[in-house]
Amino acid sequence: xxxxxxxxxxxxxxxxxxxxxxxxxxxxxxxxxxxxxxxxxxxxxxxxxxxxxxxxxxxxxxxxxxxxxxxxxxxxxxxxxxxxxxxxxxxxxxxxxxxxxxxxxxxxxxxxxxxxxxxxxxxxxxxxxxxxxxxxxxxxxxxxxxxxxxxxxxxxxxxxxxxxxxxxxxxxxxxxxxxxxxxxxxxxxxxxxxxxxxxxxxxxxxxxxxxxxxxxxxxxxxxxxxxxxxxxxxxxxxxxxxxxxxxxxxxxxxxxxxxxxxxxxxxxxxxxxxxxxxxxxxxxxxxxxxxxxxxxxxxxxxxxxx
Amino acid sequence: xxxxxxxxxxxxxxxxxxxxxxxxxxxxxxxxxxxxxxxxxxxxxxxxxxxxxxxxxxxxxxxxxxxxxxxxxxxxxxxxxxxxxxxxxxxxxxxxxxxxxxxxxxxxxxxxxxxxxxxxxxxxxxxxxxxxxxxxxxxxxxxxxxxxxxxxxxxxxxxxxxxxxxxxxxxxxxxxxxxxxxxxxxxxxxxxxxxxxxxxxxxxxxxxxxxxxxxxxxxxxxxxxxxxxxxxxxxxxxxxxxxxxxxxxxxxxxxxxxxxx
Numbered sequence: 001x002x003x004x005x006x007x008x009x010x011x012x013x014x015x016x017x018x019x020x021x022x023x024x025x026x027x028x029x030x031x032x033x034x035x036x037x038x039x040x041x042x043x044x045x046x047x048x049x050x051x052x053x054x055x056x057x058x059x060x061x062x063x064x065x066x067x068x069x070x071x072x073x074x075x076x077x078x079x080x081x082x083x084x085x086x087x088x089x090x091x092x093x094x095x096x097x098x099x100x101x102x103x104x105x106x107x108x109x110x111x112x113x114x115x116x117x118x119x120x121x122x123x124x125x126x127x128x129x130x131x132x133x134x135x136x137x138x139x140x141x142x143x144x145x146x147x148x149x150x151x152x153x154x155x156x157x158x159x160x161x162x163x164x165x166x167x168x169x170x171x172x173x174x175x176x177x178x179x180x181x182x183x184x185x186x187x188x189x190x191x192x193x194x195x196x197x198x199x200x201x202x203x204x205x206x207x208x209x210x211x212x213x214x215x216x217x218x219x220x221x222x223x224x225x226x227x228x229x230x231x232x233x234x235x236x237x238x239x240x241x242x243x244x245x246x247x248x249x250x251x252x253x254x255x256x257x258x259x260x261x262x263x264x265x266x267x268x269x270x271x272x273x274x275x276x277x278x279x280x281x282x283x284x285x286x287x288x289x290x291x292x293x294x295x296x297x298x299x300x301x302x303x304x305x306x
Numbered sequence: 307x308x309x310x311x312x313x314x315x316x317x318x319x320x321x322x323x324x325x326x327x328x329x330x331x332x333x334x335x336x337x338x339x340x341x342x343x344x345x346x347x348x349x350x351x352x353x354x355x356x357x358x359x360x361x362x363x364x365x366x367x368x369x370x371x372x373x374x375x376x377x378x379x380x381x382x383x384x385x386x387x388x389x390x391x392x393x394x395x396x397x398x399x400x401x402x403x404x405x406x407x408x409x410x411x412x413x414x415x416x417x418x419x420x421x422x423x424x425x426x427x428x429x430x431x432x433x434x435x436x437x438x439x440x441x442x443x444x445x446x447x448x449x450x451x452x453x454x455x456x457x458x459x460x461x462x463x464x465x466x467x468x469x470x471x472x473x474x475x476x477x478x479x480x481x482x483x484x485x486x487x488x489x490x491x492x493x494x495x496x497x498x499x500x501x502x503x504x505x506x507x508x509x510x511x512x513x514x515x516x517x518x519x520x521x522x523x524x525x526x527x528x529x530x531x532x533x534x535x536x537x538x539x540x541x542x543x544x545x546x547x548x549x550x551x552x553x554x555x556x557x558x559x560x561x562x563x564x565x566x567x
Binding site: 076271272 | 307308309310348353354355356357358399524525526527528530531532533534535536537538546547548553567
């Protein structure tokens with residue numbers, strides 16, 4: 001029996017614990033459900049969705065790096081209609097916070113996605129303005145404060161009562177400024193970091209390993225950058241921050257929470273251990289018990305700088 | 307249904323140049339795995355290499371409750387795996403992927419394997435009982451030729467080709483296979499090996515109106531279908547799409563694979 005209160009609140013949503021499966025590493029939930037009970041998650045952010053089906057980039061789409069991976073999937077997904085028809089019925093059966101990550105080529109597409117999804121049985125919308133693997137849209141909205149503020153303020157009215165979480169790219173000079181712009185535009189929360197743009201080369205063929213030449217770096221290799229960015233963003237904005245980047249165990253999550261994250265997302269870790277989220281959750285609980293804290297709120301943002 | 311498991315390593319032995327076979331204890335895998343399926347193995351214990359490595363299941367021993375994986379040492383992950391001592395615990399997810407189709411109840415089958423692509427085909431011959439089976443195996447040279455005794459035991463006819471002629475006949479395995487087709491009829495072809503070989507086997511099968519399944523290799527992330535990195539381009543109902551090699555594959559009908567992606 002646990003005496004620790006693991007629940008957290010984000011933008012009006014109550015999560016039973018702070019661990020969320022990150023978009024792009026948990027499909028639409030069904031495959032992971034073969035490995036553990038998804039109802040134990042604080043939340044699940046499903047694979048990035050576009051209005052029309054998207055084929056994704058040419059393979060290879062993955063390269064391994066020291067303690068990390070580069071991916072260039074390119075938002076392969078079946079499109080909104082197929083999602084509602086084929087994936088949503090399963091998601092609806094879950095007793096966890098359901099977040100749908102959306103991406104568009106134009107502001108109109110983002111708005112249409114948000115409008116349709118706001119009428120669905122989901123809990124929140126995550127605005128993907130940070131995917132490094134697609135040519136149009138996505139990241140092109142997310143790299144400047146003006147661009148972020150504009151797209152967020154355009155999409156927000158179409159979200160109805162659903163909280164809007166804006167997922168930020170680390171491929172900018174000042175992520176704090178971008179987060180502030182998201183808040184000004186009406187975001188209810190921000191999540192960060194998406195992947196860092198990278199490249200890996202096969203020295204014998206003298207070609208990039210990825211079919212798309214570039215890809216997004218994730219995994220433990222990016223953790224310290226992500227923690228620093230979560231810290232910077234938490235200081236600048238009033239809205240809740242969801243932290244991610246290389247979390248594979250409880251101690252990693254605690255770093256993010258101390259830096260100011262109200263919740264965390266686990267992504268690359270799930271690719272190695274399908275139940276990585278549960279391991280992270282157990283680790284958080286152990287830490288709270290060991291340090292004599294009663295709730296997650298006791299440690300969120302409680303970093304003491306030198 | 308696949309599971310994340312640990313199993314004791316019974317044996318880990320070099321069977322050819324850079325080629326190994328590891329035997330792992332697992333009641334669940336030995337009872338449930340089907341030919342064409344794979345295990346996704348955590349080769350090291352640290353953060354590098356981070357990802358698991360997928361290996362074809364090469365045979366199962368249902369009485370002893372164990373299974374074999376064949377692999378070639380290519381990089382850091384497989385090097386670590388080759389150093390895994392008997393008695394230690396292996397961390398793996400299995401059985402994964404779509405198996406070869408046996409539902410046709412085929413009478414006469416041919417398997418065509420190249421290099422380390424021969425592994426799943428041995429398992430297939432071990433499990434799929436049919437009236438007549440022929441195995442066509444190609445290797446670069448005799449040093450790379452593996453599991454010949456096992457293949458000979460489980461197939462009615464075994465034809466070996468090597469690129470340098472150091473074993474069997476000199477030349478491509480697809481040539482030996484095509485020549486045999488002039489003499490003999492098959493109602494199902496199963497192939498696994500390098501892409502140029504698979505493409506050629508597919509062409510030969512297509513030309514003669516034979517059913518043919520191929521097992522593909524692609525750089526994988528999770529192995530369980532959540533990350534969408536192991537894309538394989540296929541054409542279904544006139545439409546090209548990327549399917550997951552780990553989930554909708556690794557076995558595909560050869561005529562639906564878009565080879566020149």
